[in-house]
Amino acid sequence: MSFPWANHYAPKHPLMRWLDEKLPLPRLVYNAVGAGYPVPRNLNYFWNFGVLSGAALGIQLITGIILAMHYAANGLVAFDSVEHIMRDVNSGWMLRYAHANGASFFFIVVYLHIFRGLYYGSYKAPREMVWLLGLVIFLLMMATAFMGYVLPWGQMSFWGAKVITGLFGAIPVVGGPIQTWLLGGFAPDNAALNRFFSLHYLLPFVIAAVIILHIWALHIPGSNNPTGVDVKGPQDTVPFHPYYTAKDGFGLGVFLLLYCGMLFFAPNYMGHPDNYIAANPLSTPAHIVPEWYFWPFYAILRAFTFDIWFIPAKLLGVIAMFASILLLFFLPWLDKSPVRSGNYRPAFKKFFVLLVIDVLILGYCGGAPAEEPYVMISQLAAAYYFAHFLIILPIVSKLEKPLPLPNSITEAVLAKSGQA
């Protein structure tokens, strides 16, 4: 941590002093998420979602490791082994519902975390690396979640695997061989199921490793804050522990209440009934839809309905879907406004609200059948999505006249409490 007034780790107990000389692990924890990390004092509840994402990953790891002890990754028995977990394994139903709903809640908190970063300009200098690593985590999460959804080997698992790997089939010339290579066959079967299980078990640990880099990169400039103004002195910060551990503790309680409410009282609400039908390569479901957290991207994929010259519509959709995420990697260089927080950017704020509504509309259309009017609505919404990041943001950041910034975090805090 680069703030000179940060608390210094000074172990009192001889054992801790001994440990500190040999392996300064407690020192690392103290400086990372303890009293040694000074954090702006004015963070609002939107800053809870980083810790909540970490908690969600922890829940997924623990439930997932235990589920893997009972699950059988074989096309002949995978579906029945999940039902075995639901019926015959002690509290197996709880583990499986915790894992399935945990994935949804992981995405809920990560989406809120991403939109917080978008609104408060957390992707801007000097935090570009934090943003880029966060996007890597997001991509890894999407891959992990997709492969995890295949494992129960229900109808949506099978057909989802077929459709998503089919996206690679849209690549000219090499697409078909790539799809066959990914699946280990011409259609999803045992080979695909086994490799998806292997990777589904591996990738969460890769995510955990990138999270360490994400937090490391964050600790070099320190946390952003709702004003977006840099920390100027000791009066602007409080130590992470106990101040933000206490606040995150409360946030975690609220998160767990909502999560457990879903887990115990509506565990199948976010799932699709077709996944309780065993995979059947000979019977295609009426509407193949991915899990809800992929719906906005699925809507972009399906919005491309016409070939342009020699480029087939499917390939355009695949390019656009990947581009919709990859463009976020360029965001720090697209939005050049020196002001970080959306609170002081009147025009940006309006477009940000539009973007949130736009993504919600895309999500709704992605879950709906591929019929009119949903296709036309998603075409309009997808057009806004690309325009927002690639055209509007660069122009707004050039033309907009930001509101006057407070001189410091403390000044902003005192002005607010003076009004109240």
Next chain:
Amino acid sequence: MVRLIAFLAGLGFVGILLYSLIMGAVSFVSEPPAKTVEHEFHLHPKELHLASDGPLGKFDRQQLQRGFQVYKEVCAACHSLHQVAFRDFKDLGFSEAEVKAIAKGWATETPSVNPETGEPATRKSTPADKIPSPYANEVAARAANNNALPPDLSLMSKARHDGGAYIYSLLTGYTDQAGFKNHAGQELLKEFPDAKTPDGLHFNPYFANLNIAMPPPLAADGQVTYADGTVATKDQMAKDVSAFLVWSAEPKLEARHQTGVAVMIFLLIATVLAWFSYRNIWAGIKH
């Protein structure tokens, strides 16, 4: 440079999307998509209220036993229930001895091998066995049912939207196609003369494509005789077997609800305490 490329890429995406939008709109207006008979005449499930509904719901064991009887005497002739074992019927309120008797007396025997010759054979079921399928395999099932495959019922109530209500509606929803009208008052055969139910299928507006291979299974009142004296109307039998299939798909429902209540109370107390400790630690710090 980055922004110039982004600007051009953005224009490209927006241009293609707006082109697709206009082309789509033109073809939508010039050739509106034909309405389908399923879209116009399919019915959403009727209301069904079961004791297991809601966050505190519990199974009505009397009803589950009646539903089990309907499954055993009617559905089991064609439909398997292969995720459920005989021992699971203890959940319905049967004693150990009753479960043994149910397993032993089951109409279909459990596949086995002759210990002398190794030839395929069957034997009486035990509580540890899963419910045996009425057919040896899929080919046999299709051969006996006009090439339709009676689906396994273990998870049926979770494999359809509004599962319990769907099963109840399907079982009571068989009706005459001639003269069938939808809520808008249109008559099916007048609007779609080609959609007449083919021979060997049965019209049922609660089924996704309106024509189901299964003949009406609950044909008459009193088809089963309930031990508890409940009058076995068609409606009652349909309700009871729906309740039974809600149980068979989610046998741990009661444990889930009970655990959930305890977890929520614990978390609520923990969260309130966490809130007070947060307020206490931050007291005196303006933020």
